[in-house]
Amino acid sequence: MGTRRYILGKVAQAFLTLAFVMVFNFFLFRIIPGDPAALLLRGTSAFNPDNLAEVRAELGLDKPLPQQFLTYVKNTVTLTFGQSFFLRGQEVKEVIAGRIWPTILLVGTSTIASAAIGLIIGIYGGWRHGSRFDVGSQGFTLFVYAMPEFWFGILVLMAFAGGVGPFPAIFPAGGYDTIGADLTGFAHVADVLNHLALPWFVLTVAYLGEYALIMRNSLIDVMNDDYVMTARAKGVREKQILWRHVVPNAMLPTFTLVLLSLGFIFGGAITIEYVFSYPGLGLLTVQAIDTKDFPLLQGLFLLFSAAVIVANLVADISYSYLDPRVRAG
Amino acid sequence: MRPPEALPTYEGGPVSGTELEPGPPPEVPRNPRAIAWTRRRLSAARVWKTYRKNKLGMLGLYVLIFFALVAIFAPLLADEQGLHATCPCNGEPFSPPSAEFPLGTDNFGRSVLTLTIWGSRISLAVGLLATAISMLIGSFIGIVAGYRGRTTESVLMRLTDWFLVIPFLPLAIVLASVLGRSLGVIVLVIGVTSWPGTARIVRAQVLSVKTRPYVERSRALGASGWHLNTRHILPNVGPLIFANTILTVAIAILSESTLAFLGLGDPLSISWGTILDFAFSAGAAYAGQWWWIVPPGLAIVFVVLAFTLCGFALDEILNPKLRER
Numbered sequence: 010m011g012t013r014r015y016i017l018g019k020v021a022q023a024f025l026t027l028a029f030v031m032v033f034n035f036f037l038f039r040i041i042p043g044d045p046a047a048l049l050l051r052g053t054s055a056f057n058p059d060n061l062a063e064v065r066a067e068l069g070l071d072k073p074l075p076q077q078f079l080t081y082v083k084n085t086v087t088l089t090f091g092q093s094f095f096l097r098g099q100e101v102k103e104v105i106a107g108r109i110w111p112t113i114l115l116v117g118t119s120t121i122a123s124a125a126i127g128l129i130i131g132i133y134g135g136w137r138h139g140s141r142f143d144v145g146s147q148g149f150t151l152f153v154y155a156m157p158e159f160w161f162g163i164l165v166l167m168a169f170a171g172g173v174g175p176f177p178a179i180f181p182a183g184g185y186d187t188i189g190a191d192l193t194g195f196a197h198v199a200d201v202l203n204h205l206a207l208p209w210f211v212l213t214v215a216y217l218g219e220y221a222l223i224m225r226n227s228l229i230d231v232m233n234d235d236y237v238m239t240a241r242a243k244g245v246r247e248k249q250i251l252w253r254h255v256v257p258n259a260m261l262p263t264f265t266l267v268l269l270s271l272g273f274i275f276g277g278a279i280t281i282e283y284v285f286s287y288p289g290l291g292l293l294t295v296q297a298i299d300t301k302d303f304p305l306l307q308g309l310f311l312l313f314s315a316a317v318i319v320a321n322l323v324a325d326i327s328y329s330y331l332d333p334r335v336r337a338g
Numbered sequence: 339m340r341p342p343e344a345l346p347t348y349e350g351g352p353v354s355g356t357e358l359e360p361g362p363p364p365e366v367p368r369n370p371r372a373i374a375w376t377r378r379r380l381s382a383a384r385v386w387k388t389y390r391k392n393k394l395g396m397l398g399l400y401v402l403i404f405f406a407l408v409a410i411f412a413p414l415l416a417d418e419q420g421l422h423a424t425c426p427c428n429g430e431p432f433s434p435p436s437a438e439f440p441l442g443t444d445n446f447g448r449s450v451l452t453l454t455i456w457g458s459r460i461s462l463a464v465g466l467l468a469t470a471i472s473m474l475i476g477s478f479i480g481i482v483a484g485y486r487g488r489t490t491e492s493v494l495m496r497l498t499d500w501f502l503v504i505p506f507l508p509l510a511i512v513l514a515s516v517l518g519r520s521l522g523v524i525v526l527v528i529g530v531t532s533w534p535g536t537a538r539i540v541r542a543q544v545l546s547v548k549t550r551p552y553v554e555r556s557r558a559l560g561a562s563g564w565h566l567n568t569r570h571i572l573p574n575v576g577p578l579i580f581a582n583t584i585l586t587v588a589i590a591i592l593s594e595s596t597l598a599f600l601g602l603g604d605p606l607s608i609s610w611g612t613i614l615d616f617a618f619s620a621g622a623a624y625a626g627q628w629w630w631i632v633p634p635g636l637a638i639v640f641v642v643l644a645f646t647l648c649g650f651a652l653d654e655i656l657n658p659k660l661r662e663r
Contacts, residue, residue, distance in 0.1 A: 029500045037516060155588070155642035157595050160614060160635035167623040167631065182624060276508050280596060284618070294508070295600055298515045306512055313508040321503060 016326055023322040030314045035081050038307055039074075090308035101308040105290065109275070111185050112282070112289030115205060116274045119212035124267045127217035131224025131263070136251055138229055147225075150218035158215040159280035165211050166284055180207050183286030208285040212278055216270070223266050228259040261332055265324050272320025276313030378573075385577075388655050395651025401644035405637075409458040420452035421608060435629050442629035444613075445620045453613050454633045460609035461638070464525055465591035471529025472590070473536060473583050480540025481575065485548060485567060495541070502534040510593065514602040521604045528593045536582050540575055547574045577656040585649035588642045595638050610634040 065071050072080070084090065090101035134143040153161075168176040170183070181187070186200045231237070232255055240250050270277070275290050282291030290309060297305040389395055408415065419425045428447035435442045441450040483494040510527050517523045547553065553570050561569075597603060598611025601619075605612070613634040617623075622630045 025496075026500055026503055030504060033504075037512060151643065151646065152639070155592075155639045155646060157592055157599070157611075157614075157635065157638055159596065159599050160631070160638065163614070163618055163623050163631055164635070167626060167628060171624045171626050273505065276505055279507060279511070280599060283600065284623075294511065298511060298600060298602065301515065303516075306515060310508050310512045313505050314503075317505050318503055 012329065015329055019322055019325045023318050026318050027315060030311065030318070031082065031085055034085075034307060034311055035078055038303055039077075085311065090304050090311075093302055093305045101304050104293070104305060105308055105312065108288060108290050108293045111287060112278065112291065113274060114201075115208055115282070115287060115289060116212065116277050118205075119209045120216070120267070120270050120274070120277075122209075123213045123215075123217035124220050124263070124270075126213070127220025128224050128263060130217070130221040132228060132251070132256060132259075134221065135225035135228030135232070135259075136255075138225070143225070146221055150222050153215060153218045156215075157280075158211065159284050161215060162208070162211045162281050162284035165207055169207055180204075185288050204287075208278070208281050208287050211281055211284075215281075220263060220266060224259065224263045227262045228255060231255050231259040234258075261328070264331070265328055268324035268327065269320055271323075272317035275316050276309075385655055389651055392651040392654070394647045398644040398647030398651065401640055402648065405458055405462065405641050405644070408455055409462050412455050412459055416449070416452040416455045418456070420449050421456055423448065432625070432627055432630075434627075441633050442627070444616065444630055450613075450630055450633055453608055454610070454637055457608050457610045457613055457634060458637065458641075460521070460607050461591055461594060461611065462641070464521065464528070464594045464609065465587045465641075467525045468528035468532070468590040468594070469583055469587045471525065472533045472586055473579060475530065476533035476536025476582075477540050477575070477579050479533070480537040481544055481567060481571065483537070484541040484544025485563070485571065491541075494537075498534045498537045501531070502538075506531055506593070507596065510597060511600065511602065514597055519602060519604055521607055524594060524597055524603060527597070528590050532586060532589060532593070536579070536586065539582055540579060543575045543578050544571055547571050581649060581652040581656045584645055584652055588645035588649065591638065591645070592642055610638050 062071075070077070088102055093099050093101050093104050130146050134140075134146045137143060166182065169180045181204050184204055186192070186197065186204055192200050237250060237254055240254050245254070276294075277291075278287075278289065279291035279294050281287070282289045283295045286292060290312070294306070294309050296302070297309065412418075417427060420427055423446035425448070427449075429439055429443045429449070431443060431445050431447045433439060433443045433447070439449045439451065441454065443449055444453065479494050479498060483491040483498075510531050513527045513531070514523055517527070548566075548571060553566060556566060556570060594603070594609060595611035595614065598609055599615045599618070601615060603609060603612045603615065611634075614631065617627070617630040617634075
């Protein structure tokens with residue numbers, strides 16, 4: 010199979026998946042028990058039949074289902090998700106756009122950090138597998154895997170922002186920057202980084218185990234390949250074997266994992282953002298849950314899913330360039 | 339027609355049980371059903387013998403037994419009245435650990451120890467039930483796809499891929515907030531979002547089992563699809579499903595705690611996740627009330643760790659891919 014055909018096939022698959030998510034999303038928000046219009050107005054003074062009909066018309070719920078679906082598809086393609094239920098007068102699109110950068114900053118930098126640290130741990134652990142370092146890092150990985158990340162976040166928050174026992178409260182308890190401080194230039198950057206520190210640390214620790222594990226296992230696989238034995242027989246130095254022969258070949262799965270985790274750059278820190286009241290898309294999701302803001306939730310869900318689908322596609326395509334066997338198979 | 343098991347084959351039977359220590363020869367079973375059961379009993383004994391040698395696996399098993407006992411005997415360990423905010427047995431709100439309340443109290447003065455003990459019931463029950471749903475869907479789709487092949491397979495596998503790609507937590511959040519807050523919804527949501535991995539593993543195993551000679555022989559003898567699936571394919575895929583189940587429970591318990599923490603759990607039933615939700619919402623982290631936060635979290639960590647260790651140990655024995663190494 011040629012490269013072009015392989016890529017086209019993958020792109021087509023990604024579009025199909027996106028279409029599936031869209032259809033799924035449409036029906037998901039129409040199985041809500043009860044009337045969305047009633048849900049919206051309940052508890053407000055505007056809860057009467059006239060208003061109900063008006064809101065229903067506004068949401069397009071009075072039209073037949075196929076027509077609703079067409080409107081939905083048109084709106085989704087043009088990224089119009091309508092107005093947020095509870096942040097009245099604001100477009101879902103704008104609400105999301107306002108929260109996107111803090112999340113990219115937080116999740117993006119911690120993904121890079123956890124991948125880099127995890128890689129190094131994985132390389133040392135795999136190269137000397139069975140050593141004390143390896144067993145220790147494996148145990149750590151397992152423990153972090155079993156730990157709900159939000160719980161770890163609360164513990165870190167309590168220790169370094171609340172201050173417990175011997176721990177000093179040295180970091181701010183949450184937010185993106187100090188509200189009302191009106192800092193500019195370097196002082197503002199420092200302030201933002203100061204707020205970023207704790208959630209960044211939690212996310213980095215929570216995810217580095219995964220990278221370490223993948224790198225370790227693929228390193229061990231590669232170490233047993235024939236060409237490594239050849240290199241050894243030629244008298245290549247151990248250090249040279251590791252960094253020139255083994256690591257580059259063992260990088261593939263880790264590289265894919267990094268690309269795949271970029272798909273979670275928007276939706277990957279929902280609980281951590283909530284714990285640290287970090288005003289990104291994750292905290293927005295929790296606020297949407299609390300206020301039953303379905304249009305907002307719908308938009309966020311589509312964004313999160315689309316990011317993962319795109320990341321999968323990118324991973325597939327770049328993998329085929331890095332490892333020609335994939336294209337052939 | 340008679341089931342093909344009636345044929346006097348000794349495939350994997352007592353005769354081939356070379357790993358067992360020599361002893362009195364096993365009694366000769368009288369009918370085909372007895373042969374099958376003897377065979378299964380012996381292979382279960384073999385698995386247990388290998389499992390016992392896995393130290394981490396045994397550690398996980400002990401921890402699980404401990405938590406299972408706590409959940410079963412919760413009424414004996416702590417008074418259920420202690421779960422109510424108005425119980426006269428409650429102490430001062432937010433009091434740190436003391437002789438009377440070994441793990442301190444929460445904002446209503448309830449004993450955190452009582453909450454954690456009773457929370458084990460909901461957390462474990464939700465984890466197990468959600469896993470059961472996930473396994474049913476996953477195994478069914480995997481077996482049907484693997485056995486039927488052709489269009490059925492491609493449609494089902496495409497569906498599986500879709501569910502695999504949709505990010506789990508956002509999907510679960512959306513489903514749970516659309517369907518409302520109750521335990522049933524949580525179970526259902528975790529169940530219907532966590533099956534794709536199982537479906538893929540099961541399908542792969544079915545594909546390899548269905549081409550084996552004894553399945554072909556059975557088909558040649560006129561066995562129906564139902565018979566082939568329930569008598570030959572399912573028993574061979576079963577162990578793998580079992581190992582996968584144990585690992586899925588760990589994920590389901592973690593998912594329950596996450597959804598509950600985000601405020602999607604049933605507010606009336608106390609699980610480890612809802613305790614953490616209450617504690618965080620009440621500002622326990624800022625007030626430094628560690629006794630309210632540490633116990634339920636540690637309980638989650640231990641249970642998830644234990645299930646994972648058991649799952650890995652079983653996987654090593656039962657997963658054909660790992661066994662070859």
